[in-house]
Amino acid sequence: xxxxxxxxxxxxxxxxxxxxxxxxxxxxxxxxxxxxxxxxxxxxxxxxxxxxxxxxxxxxxxxxxxxxxxxxxxxxxxxxxxxxxxxxxxxxxxxxxxxxxxxxxxxxxxxxxxxxxxxxxxxxxxxxxxxxxxxxxxxxxxxxxxxxxxxxxxxxxxxxxxxxxxxxxxxxxxxxxxxxxxxxxxxxxxxxxxxxxxxxxxxxxxxxxxxxxxxxxxxxxxxxxxxxxxxxxxxxxxxxxxxxxxxxxxxxxxxxxxxxxxxxxxxxxxxxxxxx
Amino acid sequence: xxxxxxxxxxxxxxxxxxxxxxxxxxxxxxxxxxxxxxxxxxxxxxxxxxxxxxxxxxxxxxxxxxxxxxxxxxxxxxxxxxxxxxxxxxxxxxxxxxxxxxxxxxxxxxxxxxxxxxxxxxxxxxxxxxxxxxxxxxxxxxxxxxxxxxxxxxxxxxxxxxxxxxxxxxxxxxxxxxxxxxxxxxxxxxxxxxxxxxxxxxxxxxxxxxxxxxxxxxxxxxxxxxxxxxxxxxxxxxxxxxxxxxxxxxxxxxxxxxxxxxxxxxxxxxxxxxxxxxxxxxxxxxxxxxxxxxxxxxxxxxxxxxxxxxxxxxxxxxxxxxxxxxxxxxxxxx
Numbered sequence: 001x002x003x004x005x006x007x008x009x010x011x012x013x014x015x016x017x018x019x020x021x022x023x024x025x026x027x028x029x030x031x032x033x034x035x036x037x038x039x040x041x042x043x044x045x046x047x048x049x050x051x052x053x054x055x056x057x058x059x060x061x062x063x064x065x066x067x068x069x070x071x072x073x074x075x076x077x078x079x080x081x082x083x084x085x086x087x088x089x090x091x092x093x094x095x096x097x098x099x100x101x102x103x104x105x106x107x108x109x110x111x112x113x114x115x116x117x118x119x120x121x122x123x124x125x126x127x128x129x130x131x132x133x134x135x136x137x138x139x140x141x142x143x144x145x146x147x148x149x150x151x152x153x154x155x156x157x158x159x160x161x162x163x164x165x166x167x168x169x170x171x172x173x174x175x176x177x178x179x180x181x182x183x184x185x186x187x188x189x190x191x192x193x194x195x196x197x198x199x200x201x202x203x204x205x206x207x208x209x210x211x212x213x214x215x216x217x218x219x220x221x222x223x224x225x226x227x228x229x230x231x232x233x234x235x236x237x238x239x240x241x242x243x244x245x246x247x248x249x250x251x252x253x254x255x256x257x258x259x260x261x262x263x264x265x266x267x268x269x270x271x272x273x274x275x276x
Numbered sequence: 277x278x279x280x281x282x283x284x285x286x287x288x289x290x291x292x293x294x295x296x297x298x299x300x301x302x303x304x305x306x307x308x309x310x311x312x313x314x315x316x317x318x319x320x321x322x323x324x325x326x327x328x329x330x331x332x333x334x335x336x337x338x339x340x341x342x343x344x345x346x347x348x349x350x351x352x353x354x355x356x357x358x359x360x361x362x363x364x365x366x367x368x369x370x371x372x373x374x375x376x377x378x379x380x381x382x383x384x385x386x387x388x389x390x391x392x393x394x395x396x397x398x399x400x401x402x403x404x405x406x407x408x409x410x411x412x413x414x415x416x417x418x419x420x421x422x423x424x425x426x427x428x429x430x431x432x433x434x435x436x437x438x439x440x441x442x443x444x445x446x447x448x449x450x451x452x453x454x455x456x457x458x459x460x461x462x463x464x465x466x467x468x469x470x471x472x473x474x475x476x477x478x479x480x481x482x483x484x485x486x487x488x489x490x491x492x493x494x495x496x497x498x499x500x501x502x503x504x505x506x507x508x509x510x511x512x513x514x515x516x517x518x519x520x521x522x523x524x525x526x527x528x529x530x531x532x533x534x535x536x537x538x539x540x541x542x543x544x545x546x547x548x549x550x551x552x553x554x555x556x557x558x559x560x561x562x563x564x565x566x567x568x569x570x571x572x573x574x575x576x577x578x579x580x581x582x583x584x585x586x587x588x589x590x591x592x593x594x595x596x597x598x599x600x601x602x603x604x605x606x607x608x609x610x
Contacts, residue, residue: 172328173361175348176432177422178378187374191365 028252034245035059042241058246066229068250075225075254077140078215079208082147083201086155089148091197094159095185099168109160112153120150120213131218140223143215147208155204162196163189195265202262209255226251277339278430278462279304280325285334287320287486294320295486297334302430302464302479304339307456309465311473311509312483318466319434321483325464326432327351338429349378354423355432358439360415362407368394368418369403375426393421396455413444420455430462437472449475470510474498482506504606507532513562515600516574522547528601528609535562535577537598540584545591549574551584565590 033049034042041052062068097105127146128137136142166189174188190197212227219228230251233244259266280302287295295317302308310318323329325336327348336344343351354375362371369390376386394400397417407415416436423431433452437445453476456463467473473480474494482489482497482505490502494510501507507515515532523531539545540563549567561582564573576592584590601609 167359167361169357169359169361170363172348173355173357173422174363174374175328176326176353176355177375178349178426179374180347180349183378188363192363194365 028256031245031248031252034242035249037242037245039240039242042245043239058242059250062233062243062246062250066232068229071224071226071229071251072254074140074219074223075209075227075251078143078147078223078225079205079211081140081144082151082208083155083204085144085148086152086204087159087197087201090152090155090159090200091185091190093156094163095189097156097160098163098166099171109157112156116153124213124217127214128217137218138220138223143218143223143225146214146218147211150211150214151204151207154207155200158200158203159193159196162193162200165196166192199266202258202266206255206259277304278302278428279339280430280462280464281335281337282325283335283337285321285324285336286332287317287324287329288332293332293486295324298486298488300481300488300491302462305460305462307453307463307465307476307478308481309467309473309477309479310481310483311467311470312489313509314468315485316483317486318468318483320486322432322434322464322466326353326355352429353432354426354428354430355434356416356419356423356436358435360407360419360439362415362418362422364407367404367406368399368410368421371407371418372399372421372425375422379426389425390421393425396424397421412440413448416440416448420452424455424459428461430464433463433465435467436465437467438469452476471512474510474512480510482509500608501532501600502608504530504532504602507600507602513575513577516572518570518572518574520569520571522569523601526599526601529604530602530606531594532600532602533574533594534598535575537595538574538576539593539595540576540578540582541591541593542589543591545593547574547592549590549592551586551588551590553586554584563590565592567592 035058036054036056037048037052038055038057041048097109131137131139131142134142170192171184171188174184179187209225210227212231215225215227216231219225230244230248233240233247282298282300284297284299285295286293286297298321310321312318320329324331327343327346331344334344335342338351338353363374366374372390372393373386376389381389390403391400394403397420399414399417399421402410402414402418407418410418416439419436436452437448440448449472452463452465456476465472465476477494479491480494480497481491484505490497490506492500497506497510501510501515504517508517511534513535515534516538517530517532519530523529547567547570549565549570552564552566552573554564555562559579561578563576563578563584565576566573574592578584603609
């Protein structure tokens with residue numbers, strides 16, 4: 001599209017974009033900055049932005065008070081496990097909906113998505129009771145299964161859209177070449193859909209990592225992930241902003257780093273197939 | 277061996293019957309072409325034989341074995357698709373070796389067969405490339421290579437040349453014919469192009485709306501089309517089909533005469549007409565002549581260079597030996 005854009009206009013747009021970007025990022029930046037302040041400076045009014053005594057004291061206290069590695073490990077198991085399990089279930093599901101659709105396929109897809117419209121708290125009670133009955137409260141495996149189920153509709157939807165982009169003739173060629181269903185999925189479909197599958201894994205890992213409702217309600221000690229770790233620093237008795245910020249920073253750091261390194265893949269995956 | 281028999285094979289999508297019950301035998305080693313206008317069910321028929329679609333009724337036998345419910349992978353057939361359908365993430369070598377890998381052949385044997393196929397198809401220098409780095413003709417060769425390595429009972433081709441440009445198409449046509457002569461394996465070839473059908477086939481199956489209109493050798497179809505549809509479909513340019521009083525003179529509802537079977541004279545002749553547009557191909561010239569009492573302009577072939585101009589008056593005489601007569605149902609009158 002050809003159109004004239006003046007330099008001032010460009011500068012203005014750039015300024016607006018940076019401002020909006022900065023506003024969105026500000027809470028995270030503030031949290032990170034606060035984590036290096038003393039408690040007094042953290043609640044100082046007017047707030048100090050950069051010129052304070054930088055200290056690592058909060059990180060030391062947080063590490064002393066609670067075992068960060070255990071929470072981190074739980075987060076990795078729960079987010080990774082639920083994502084992998086979800087992918088294993090979703091690949092065949094999306095395959096069948098994309099390549100051998102029935103008259104009900106569209107309805108099933110919509111129905112799956114509709115479960116995401118249900119407020120999670122609406123099923124908290126039954127799921128909580130189920131967990132008690134089965135003796136799996138505060139259990140990592142139970143959380144892996146629950147988060148997998150919560151995210152499964154999104155995983156299936158994403159994979160379905162990627163698979164739709166793959167020409168059916170290639171899968172038919174594989175069938176003619178003697179590939180059974182397993183070989184077709186393993187050697188032909190999956191390698192071709194790698195960009196889509198990778199971004200689906202990434203996005204769902206992030207969603208599961210940040211998931212707080214179920215992890216907070218269904219865990220206490222053994223299975224508690226980083227979301228519970230942050231939550232344990234917000235107490236009604238006294239607010240320790242600096243320590244809470246340190247805990248938050250420690251909790252979001254792994255996913256922030258992962259997101260940073262995979263941003264290209266993530267964007268490519270999310271727009272995959274949008275333009276032919 | 278690759279003898280394929282279709283016995284009352286039927287296909288319906290929902291309430292729509294695309295192929296009414298149909299019988300057909302394809303002999304071992306035959307080159308059979310399914311030809312017909314688009315939507316005639318020729319591709320569907322091929323896919324039924326391949327097993328990519330399930331039949332709604334009837335039986336498909338391959339070498340005497342009932343294959344109706346056998347999945348495509350187990351039918352021992354190889355297929356070349358219109359879109360080539362190569363695996364984009366694999367090298368040419370891996371593409372060609374894929375059926376062998378699926379069959380569980382050891383690596384040395386895979387490599388030996390891939391090499392042999394690549395040599396036959398002039399692909400040796402391209403074995404390590406990806407399909408995306410090849411031209412259309414090369415991709416088509418890879419698709420053929422993938423089909424021949426496993427030594428199938430029969431090859432199925434689904435309009436394999438329609439994505440290629442005209443020059444390449446003629447070349448590949450010859451290569452496929454050559455391949456058939458060498459391998460002597462049954463080949464079933466689907467096309468809408470009657471020139472491909474005429475030049476390659478041992479046996480042509482003309483289809484219309486899922487029905488077999490006629491089965492025969494190219495020359496049988498050319499010499500004695502069973503009805504007006506086949507008459508109009510086989511041959512290029514098309515046979516002239518004439519109805520009305522002119523046809524009635526020959527005791528027929530429709531008469532057909534091919535452009536090459538009409539004699540052009542400036543003096544006396546059966547039909548008088550005016551020369552319209554002409555097409556000079558060098559070796560031949562085709563004239564479109566509008567004749568009194570005949571609705572459509574007639575196409576006439578005249579050998580070499582003939583000096584007739586737009587608007588000239590000519591006389592046409594059909595060769596009675598090659599005049600085809602059809603009744604009110606469009607069927608041939610013997």
